[in-house]
Amino acid sequence: DTAVSQTPKYLVTQMGNDKSIKCEQNLGHDTMYWYKQDSKKFLKIMFSYNNKELIINETVPNRFSPKSPDKAHLNLHINSLELGDSAVYFCASSRSGSSTDTQYFGPGTRLTVL
Amino acid sequence: KNEVEQSPQNLTAQEGEFITINCSYSVGISALHWLQQHPGGGIVSLFMLSSGKKKHGRLIATINIQEKHSSLHITASHPRDSAVYICAPVFSGTYKYIFGTGTRLKVLA
Numbered sequence: 009d010t011a012v013s014q015t016p017k018y019l020v021t022q023m024g025n026d027k028s029i030k031c032e033q034n035l036g037h038d039t040m041y042w043y044k045q046d047s048k049k050f051l052k053i054m055f056s057y058n059n060k061e062l063i064i065n066e067t068v069p070n071r072f073s074p075k076s077p078d079k080a081h082l083n084l085h086i087n088s089l090e091l092g093d094s095a096v097y098f099c100a101s102s103r104s105g106s107s108t109d110t111q112y113f114g115p116g117t118r119l120t121v122l
Numbered sequence: 123k124n125e126v127e128q129s130p131q132n133l134t135a136q137e138g139e140f141i142t143i144n145c146s147y148s149v150g151i152s153a154l155h156w157l158q159q160h161p162g163g164g165i166v167s168l169f170m171l172s173s174g175k176k177k178h179g180r181l182i183a184t185i186n187i188q189e190k191h192s193s194l195h196i197t198a199s200h201p202r203d204s205a206v207y208i209c210a211p212v213f214s215g216t217y218k219y220i221f222g223t224g225t226r227l228k229v230l231a
Contacts, residue, residue, distance in 0.1 A: 049159075049206065051221040064218050098165060107152040107212035108172060111219070113165040 011035050012114040014099050020120045021089055028085045029117045031099030037112075039063075039105035040082035042074060043098040045116070051098070057082050058105045089121045125149065128209050128222040135229050141196040143225045145209030148190065152214050156183050156194050159206040159224070168194070168207075199229045 012033045021027050033040060041064075042054040055074040056064035062074070071087045086093060096116045102109035127146045135141055145154070156168040169176050169183040171192060176183050180199075185192040192211075196203055209222035 049224055051208065051210075051219075053218045056217065066218075096163065100165075105217050107217060108170055110167045110170055111155070112167070116163050116165075118163075 012099060012101055012112050014097075014114040014117050016117060017115065018118050018120075020122065022122055023089055023091060025089050026085070026087045027089060027119070028083055029097055029099075029119070030081070030083045031114055032081050033099075033101040033112070033114075034080065035101055035103075035112060037101040037103050038079055039102045039109070040076065040079070041100040041102075041111065042082065042084050043100065045096040045098060047095070055082075055084075056105065063105065086119075089119075091121050094119055094121045125213075126209060126211060126220055126222040128207075128225050130225060131223065132226045133228070135199050135227070137200060137229055137231050139199050139229075141199050141203070141227065141229075143194045143207050143209075143227070145192045145194075145211075145222055146190060147209075147211045147213075147220075150214040151187075151190075151211040153212045154185055154192050155210040155212070155219060156192075157208040157210055159208060161205065165208075196227075199227075201229045201231050204228050 015030045039058045041056045057076045060076045073085045076082045099114040100111040102111045129144045153172045171185040180197045182195040206224040208224045210219035
């Protein structure tokens with residue numbers, strides 16, 4: 009059983025389109041995250057939700073909107089895709105969002121914007 | 123200047139060598155995590171440290187809070203240890219990881 013799963017694994021799309029990436033965790037965790045890894049392999053947090061409530065919202069364009077229908081799911085919707093959005097997006101979860109909690113990462117979604 | 127600095131950026135070692143990867147950070151932290159990113163892209167958490175030292179198999183992680191420095195050591199390195207190792211402190215008063223730039227390790231047979 010996969011602990012943190014993401015779909016799709018690969019996403020190729022045209023500039024200007026709207027797309028969503030889905031994330032699900034079956035660990036019973038309260039906190040979920042979205043990270044972006046750019047072409048230089050640098051990881052940066054985008055959002056974090058705890059029990060469906062937004063707790064971290066970094067300086068991310070408002071074209072990016074996370075949605076958490078329940079605490080096991082955190083989806084990322086991106087409007088009006090731009091070339092610079094091309095990256096690998098990782099979802100993660102942790103038990104409670106404490107700084108000492110281990111985070112469990114999904115396999116990543118490679119987004120390519122043409 | 124980056125808030126989190128790792129060294130070296132790239133490291134090639136022969137199988138069996140002892141490896142050390144260093145991480146320095148600029149402000150107070152509540153915890154520090156070491157992560158491993160496999161060549162295929164998957165990310166795994168190796169350690170969480172808030173003080174002292176932890177050991178798991180051939181991996182040892184240490185932290186010196188006063189010096190604002192952590193090290194990850196790999197004993198008897200093996201080609202399967204080839205990966206990117208990422209240091210991620212959690213700055214005091216926040217809940218979020220701040221990631222280092224990573225150290226790309228290649229262990230040759």
